[in-house]
Each structure stands twice: as C-alpha cells, then as structure tokens.
Amino acid sequence: xxxxxxxxxGPAGSGKSSFVASFAGWLExxxxxxxxxxxxxxxxxxxxxxxxDIRAYxxxxxxxxxxxxxxxxxxxxxxxxxxxxxxxxxxxxxESISEGYILVDTPGQMEIxxxxxxxxxxxxxxxxxxxxxxxxxxxxxxxxxxTFVSQIFLAxxxxxxxxxxxxxxxxxxxxxxxxxxxxMVNWVREPTSLINxxxxxxxxxxxxxxxxxxxxVKSFLESFSIYFVSTKISKGLDSVYADLQKIxxxxxxxxxxxxxxxxx
Amino acid sequence: xxxxxxxxxGPAGSGKSSFVASFAGWLExxxxxxxxxxxxxxxxxxxxxxxxDIRAYxxxxxxxxxxxxxxxxxxxxxxxxxxxxxxxxxxxxxESISEGYILVDTPGQMEIxxxxxxxxxxxxxxxxxxxxxxxxxxxxxxxxxxTFVSQIFLAxxxxxxxxxxxxxxxxxxxxxxxxxxxxMVNWVREPTSLINxxxxxxxxxxxxxxxxxxxxVKSFLESFSIYFVSTKISKGLDSVYADLQKIxxxxxxxxxxxxxxxxx
Numbered sequence: 001x002x003x004x005x006x007x008x009x010g011p012a013g014s015g016k017s018s019f020v021a022s023f024a025g026w027l028e029x030x031x032x033x034x035x036x037x038x039x040x041x042x043x044x045x046x047x048x049x050x051x052x053d054i055r056a057y058x059x060x061x062x063x064x065x066x067x068x069x070x071x072x073x074x075x076x077x078x079x080x081x082x083x084x085x086x087x088x089x090x091x092x093x094x095e096s097i098s099e100g101y102i103l104v105d106t107p108g109q110m111e112i113x114x115x116x117x118x119x120x121x122x123x124x125x126x127x128x129x130x131x132x133x134x135x136x137x138x139x140x141x142x143x144x145x146x147t148f149v150s151q152i153f154l155a156x157x158x159x160x161x162x163x164x165x166x167x168x169x170x171x172x173x174x175x176x177x178x179x180x181x182x183x184m185v186n187w188v189r190e191p192t193s194l195i196n197x198x199x200x201x202x203x204x205x206x207x208x209x210x211x212x213x214x215x216x217v218k219s220f221l222e223s224f225s226i227y228f229v230s231t232k233i234s235k236g237l238d239s240v241y242a243d244l245q246k247i248x249x250x251x252x253x254x255x256x257x258x259x260x261x262x263x264x
Numbered sequence: 265x266x267x268x269x270x271x272x273x274g275p276a277g278s279g280k281s282s283f284v285a286s287f288a289g290w291l292e293x294x295x296x297x298x299x300x301x302x303x304x305x306x307x308x309x310x311x312x313x314x315x316x317d318i319r320a321y322x323x324x325x326x327x328x329x330x331x332x333x334x335x336x337x338x339x340x341x342x343x344x345x346x347x348x349x350x351x352x353x354x355x356x357x358x359e360s361i362s363e364g365y366i367l368v369d370t371p372g373q374m375e376i377x378x379x380x381x382x383x384x385x386x387x388x389x390x391x392x393x394x395x396x397x398x399x400x401x402x403x404x405x406x407x408x409x410x411t412f413v414s415q416i417f418l419a420x421x422x423x424x425x426x427x428x429x430x431x432x433x434x435x436x437x438x439x440x441x442x443x444x445x446x447x448m449v450n451w452v453r454e455p456t457s458l459i460n461x462x463x464x465x466x467x468x469x470x471x472x473x474x475x476x477x478x479x480x481v482k483s484f485l486e487s488f489s490i491y492f493v494s495t496k497i498s499k500g501l502d503s504v505y506a507d508l509q510k511i512x513x514x515x516x517x518x519x520x521x522x523x524x525x526x527x528x
Contacts, residue, residue: 011375044334060335070308071324071335072372076276108336109373111275146424153421160414216480
C-alpha cells in the first residue's frame with residue numbers, strides 16, 4: 001500500500017488530537033488524500049471528525065456501565081478491548097484509502113497504550129504501508145534544562161518501545177516568551193548549552209547521572225528531528241509536513257520493524 | 265521532622281499500590297512507625313487501608329457526576345483538584361506521625377501526575393522530612409534489550425522531573441523465567457551486555473541513537489539502585505527496605521531539592 005500511517009502519541013494534554021486536526025486541515029488544503037482514525041475510547045471531544053472511530057466499537061463509558069467498573073478501570077479495559085476490534089478497523093481503513101496519510105490519534109493517557117502490551121500490538125496491526133510516530137510533548141512544561149532533558153528521555157523511552165521513525169514535537173510554543181523559545185531552540189542546536197544549564201541548576205544537589213549525558217542527549221538530538229510548534233495557532237507545522245512528505249515519498253525504508261513481523 | 269516521605273510512582277499497572285501494601289506490612293512486622301497516604305482519586309480498590317485518603321476529599325466518580333465529565337476528563341480534573349486539598353492532607357499527616365515512613369501512593373496514571381504541573385507541586389507540599397521516589401516498572405514488559413532500555417529512559421525522565429533520590433524497582437519478576445531474570449540482572453551488572461544485545465536486535469534497522477547510549481545507560485545504572493522484585497510474592501524486597509533504611513538513617517542530605525524551595 002502506498003500509504004503512510006502516522007501514530008500520534010504523547011502524554012495526556014500534550015495536544016495529540018489538536019495535531020491531528022491541524023495536520024488533516026493542511027492535507028485537505030494541499031489536496032493530499034488522508035484518513036483520520038481515533039483510537040481513544042475515552043475521548044469526550046475531538047477537534048476533527050474521525051473517519052474511523054474506535055468509539056463506534058467501544059467506549060470507556062459503556063465499559064464502565066456494562067462491567068460496573070470505575071472510571072480508571074474502564075479506560076484501561078476499553079483500551080485493551082481495542083485489540084478485539086482491530087479487524088473491523090483495518091477493514092474500514094482499507095476500504096477508505098489506498099494512498100496518502102492515515103493519521104492515528106492514540107489514547108489520551110499515553111502510558112496505557114505505550115507502556116502496556118496492547119500498544120505495540122495495535123501499532124503492528126494498523127501500520128498500513130509505511131509507519132511512523134509523531135511524539136508530542138508540552139513545551140510549556142519543558143522550559144528548564146532538567147524538564148527539557150526529562151522530555152528527551154521520555155521521547156527516547158517511546159522510541160525504544162516502538163522503534164519506528166519518530167518526529168518529536170514540542171507543542172504549545174505560543175505559551176512561551178520569545179526568549180524562552182530562543183533558549184530552547186538553542187539547546188537543540190548546541191546541546192552543550194543545555195548540559196551547561198543543567199549542571200548550573202543542579203549545583204548543590206547531588207550531581208548524578210551527568211556522565212554520558214551530553215553524548216546521549218547529543219545523539220538523540222542528532223538522530224531525531226525536533227520541532228517547535230503550536231498546533232493551536234498552526235505555528236511551525238510547515239517543516240513537520242515537509243519532513244513527513246520526504247519520508248512518505250522516500251519509499252519503503254520505513255516499514256514496520258522486523259521485531260513486529262517476527263511475532264506474526 | 266524525622267520522617268521519610270516516599271512517593272511511589274510508576275506507569276499504570278506496574279504495582280504501586282501492591283508495593284505500598286507490601287512495604288507497610290514489612291514496617292508493621294519490624295515495628296517501624298509508618299503512615300499510608302493514597303493520592304489516587306480514581307482508585308477503585310487499594311490492597312491496604314490508607315491512613316489518609318484523597319478519596320475522602322474528592323473522587324473521580326464524584327467529579328464525573330458533578331461536572332458532567334467523561335471518565336477521562338474526570339480523572340484529570342480530580343488529580344488537579346488534589347492541590348486544593350493538600351492543606352487538609354498535610355494536617356492529617358502531621359497529626360498522625362512524627363517519625364518513620366510516610367508512604368504516598370500516587371495516581372494510577374503516572375503521566376497525569378508526573379508529566380503535568382500538579383505532580384511537582386504536590387510532591388513539594390507533601391514532602392515532610394526527607395523525601396524520595398520509588399519508581400516501579402513492570403519487569404515482564406522489559407524482557408528484551410530495547411524494552412529494558414525503554415524503561416531505563418522512562419525512569420531517567422522521572423528523575424529529571426523530580427530530582428529526588430530514586431529507587432528503581434523492576435516488579436513482577438515472578439512472571440519471568442529463571443533465565444530471563446538472570447539475563448536482566450546481568451544487564452545491570454554488565455551494561456555492555458545490554459548494549460550488545462540491543463545492537464544485535466537492531467541489526468537491519470536503522471542504527472540510530474546508539475552513540476552515547478552505553479555511557480548513558482552505564483551512568484544510570486551506576487548512579488541509581490535497581491531492584492528486581494515481586495511485590496506479589498514479596499520477593500527481593502529486603503534489599504529495598506535495607507537501602508531505604510540507610511537513606512532514612514543517613515540524615516538530612518536528602519531533603520527536597522532547592523528548585524522546589526525557590527518557588528515558595
């Protein structure tokens with residue numbers, strides 16, 4: 001299939017659905033075919049109209065009522081139940097698109113999807129054509145060197161979980177001052193400035209885990225694309241689109257990793 | 265205060281509450297004073313009787329009914345509302361304990377607490393005496409080199425978010441074969457074997473992010489204590505207790521980090 005399946009992940013509140021809405025709008029304007037898939041059975045509102053929607057099969061609310069579960073248990077159960085409905089979703093997707101982008105909005109609470117068993121399984125089954133991950137974090141929660149480094153580690157953690165091409169988006173830059181944004185951009189350009197900032201902040205505390213950190217952060221920043229965006233005001237999204245198009249047009253290098261095939 | 269406040273964190277389903285129950289049992293048997301605090305407003309069942317309980321102030325279910333929210337929105341709102349009830353909780357805690365351990369069970373969905381604003385605020389306000397984090401992950405989801413490394417990055421991400429002394433527990437080792445556990449223990453002892461295993465698994469895929477990885481993982485493993493435990497069958501918990509006691513008796517080196525004080 002000549003499609004690109006993009007799984008949109010990120011912690012609760014980072015702006016996953018907002019990114020899907022914004023990217024869908026851009027594809028629409030550029031007359032590129034696309035399909036939106038909502039995989040969050042607990043979503044109460046999504047700022048786009050999903051073409052395929054897990055909520056047609058199962059919702060957290062239904063599970064709550066039917067199995068007499070509390071809100072938390074119901075969300076987990078509903079996400080796990082998603083696996084049962086994958087054949088139906090695959091069929092809906094296959095019927096509706098043969099080229100272009102499949103934008104998959106994943107469950108609001110990232111950890112239920114990414115750090116439990118079901119997520120990798122769902123990604124394996126739903127990657128049609130090439131696959132990739134757009135990982136979104138909240139830039140307004142990443143303003144200091146330690147919190148920025150924390151997000152880089154979180155992104156790394158997701159990368160080693162899925163091992164797919166990954167674009168990393170620091171979202172909500174509209175909430176940053178110009179100076180804050182400049183500083184962040186500089187951290188990416190010159191990781192040494194980030195590590196220096198980190199060391200400065202950690203003075204007086206136990207300096208642990210700093211050995212290897214510069215190399216490791218540099219390696220991340222050199223291997224992955226980082227974008228500073230605002231899905232709310234559609235800022236900085238152009239280069240995301242351009243890079244995605246490059247991967248999409250680039251060919252078959254980016255299908256699902258071997259380890260996903262092995263278990264088939 | 266001569267107390268040690270231990271915040272128990274980890275992804276959904278990793279075994280936080282089970283650890284609190286198990287550690288409380290150990291303290292009981294050893295006649296060390298302790299207090300259990302449940303901070304999860306969406307908890308439906310906890311395997312211990314919390315001495316102080318956020319659910320006496322707010323529950324996700326109440327928020328759902330009162331504000332007409334869905335399960336997901338209700339959980340997030342309830343966790344955020346926790347901040348309003350911190351003074352009451354502080355008072356309850358202060359009245360009940362003046363030395364020993366305060367075991368704080370955090371919300372089931374880690375990211376709502378750790379990767380949004382409220383978590384750091386709550387940790388700051390509730391750390392009485394010394395503070396620390398017990399970070400729990402599921403060993404059964406960490407059996408391959410990439411997934412193990414993924415968990416190490418997740419633990420690093422949490423460390424840079426809170427900057428408190430952190431113990432890292434790979435829980436549920438009862439679900440591993442003897443060979444799997446041996447391999448994992450060896451990865452910690454000889455990080456080179458972990459990286460070699462990782463490189464082997466990644467053959468054929470794009471080898472990215474490997475530069476600096478060995479140093480970075482080594483640095484993590486040397487800086488932090490890693491434990492392989494089963495809270496279910498109380499396996500491996502002795503050394504966790506012993507190390508916690510060492511920190512607790514060790515004195516005042518481990519109070520809340522300066523950055524938390526700054527914003528006071």
